[in-house]
Amino acid sequence: MTVTLRRVLEAFEEAGGVIRLDALSRELNLDPGTLDSMIQHWIRKGRIREVRDGLPDGCDCRACGIKGACPFVIHLPRRYELVPPAEPAPLATP
């Protein structure tokens, strides 16, 4: 069955919190690349946002010997959540 954009949004509403891209991909049986582009649609609409851990102050890769295993450098699972209604995100240009 084809997964609709509405179904993707509903999955976030049902989860009620942060969802990992890989987990949702399995749940909806949808290729992660396709799902990610569908999520990007809702991000542009200001309904979903990506959850990121901010790069810390004073973090200096030049002084760090294990850059490739750094949590800010390696590809940790991409995570998203619904934007709360009281906190609308600005609409991005498509």
Place this chain on the structure above:
Amino acid sequence: MIALSAPNAVKLAPMTQSTIKTEARPALVDYGPELEPHLAALTDLIIAQPALRAAYPPRWLAINLLEGDPDLQAQIARLPGGAEVLAEAARITSQVQGTTGEDADTLIADRRYRFIADLVSEAVTRPASASDTTSDRIDRVATHPWLGVPIFLALMWFVFQMTANVSGIYLDWIDGVINGPAARWIVALLGVARLGGGWLESLLIDGVIAGAGGVLAFVPVLMFLYFFIALLEDTGYMARAAFVMDRLMQLLGLHGKSFIPLLVGFGCSVPGIYATRTLEDRRDRILTGLLVPFMSCAARLPVYVLIGAAFFGANSGTLVFAMYLLGVLVAVLSGFVFRRTIFKRSEQLPFVMELPPFRRPSLSTIGRQVWDRTMGFVRSVWTVIVAASVIVWLLLNIPYRDGQPPALSDSLFGGVSRAIAPVFEPAGFGNWQASGSLVTGLVAKEVVISTMGQVYGVEAPDTEDAPAASHTFLGDLTEIASGFGQATLDTLKATASLLPGVNLMDDEAGTGDDQTALQAALHDHFTPRQAVAFSVFVLLYTPCMATVGAIRHEFGTRWMWFSMVYMLSVAWIAAVLTHQAGSLLGLG
């Protein structure tokens, strides 16, 4: 159509030609009953406007206007008839939203996804199970439940062998350059300026050259380490290291994610502390932050290399490896105890990470990383370590009596260090020089080396023994170049000699005959057992000021003091145990 190989490109060419010649109709996306009638009406309206019809394909324009493309709307508004079309597009958008509850652009995107999904299901045939890639096959070994950890340890052992043993040849060369030609040039220049023989010469030679120059000599060692680390990173192995060690962390009750900040701590504790932010639970963050400084950062490596080369010759790499392993062991044991006492928690959250595929390393990427990190180290030498060397030099030269500096042991630095020294007596290094070096090492761990260079009275030999006039500038340059050539040749021989059954090194190599002045001085003041206990203390004791500041910033003053006292206690106990156990076993 895309061909991924040259033979397939040859097969594809006639197919492409026949496709081009076929007058195939473009595939149109069906936007469904909610949108198609509106699209048709809007398309007709656009066709009725000559300026719009001439500038844009009508259906394409209708779709894009319903999607609300702001740039296109601005362009259309400027054309004759544009305002009417825009007004109709806005009316349709509003009507669709009212009847379907969705924005028109969402409906359009949705129909496109359905179209793509239908097309893919008709055109793509997927094998029942994906065939293994080379990366998958390597992963089966590299991340094997039982082989993963031994492979990781074996790779680390190899890295430290290369770092400590092979790079040591360049260390001797650069140490010779700094204490030989560089020191002679400084003395000569001061002589020309009629400033020779005074306090300025003492400051530059006994302070900056003996201190910061002594640390700078370790640049080749760090370059080797950075090279191998970058190589492991660029191939994708480091992510596997985090993966295989995660199992060990979980067994010991630590959060799987904890290993990543710990791994970062091998480079520098400061980003390791900040990397704890990736842990959701504050208690996990604090616990991991307390363990990060036990990971041996790059700044501590010169101490092990120095002691390894001074006392263990060809086995110095094993000492370095053992120090890194001990740091991990103490961190794991501390975590094990903390988790069952002050950081109790029953729930274990899983650690999920994506493993990038293995790939061929890029020499340019590796080169850039080595360069950036080495320059970071050199910058720290020219700022923090030069400043620390000057301060230590000053403290070693006061109180000035009868126009003469005191003997080093009678200086202010010597007096304060002597007062602390008895604390380290049970660990075997209760002399004022070692104590003083450890105190200044609180600023930055590299300062332990620079202070040792100063307090053991390491002179630049050529400036004392041979008059500067006996050397020419050209002769010095020749000496530097020939020394570099010899070091490169010896490095190649030493690298080849790491292979089983191969020994290209001269018999005297690695016996200690070619030790630097500081290594020789340490040999006179330490026994091997004392030196190992000293290395253990340097590994485990209170981290540098920058790390202490990061702990305070992230976890507060109370945890900062806890960390400092805990690490100092653990370091002292471990050093005493090392020394006393060695004594009981009759070692060194």
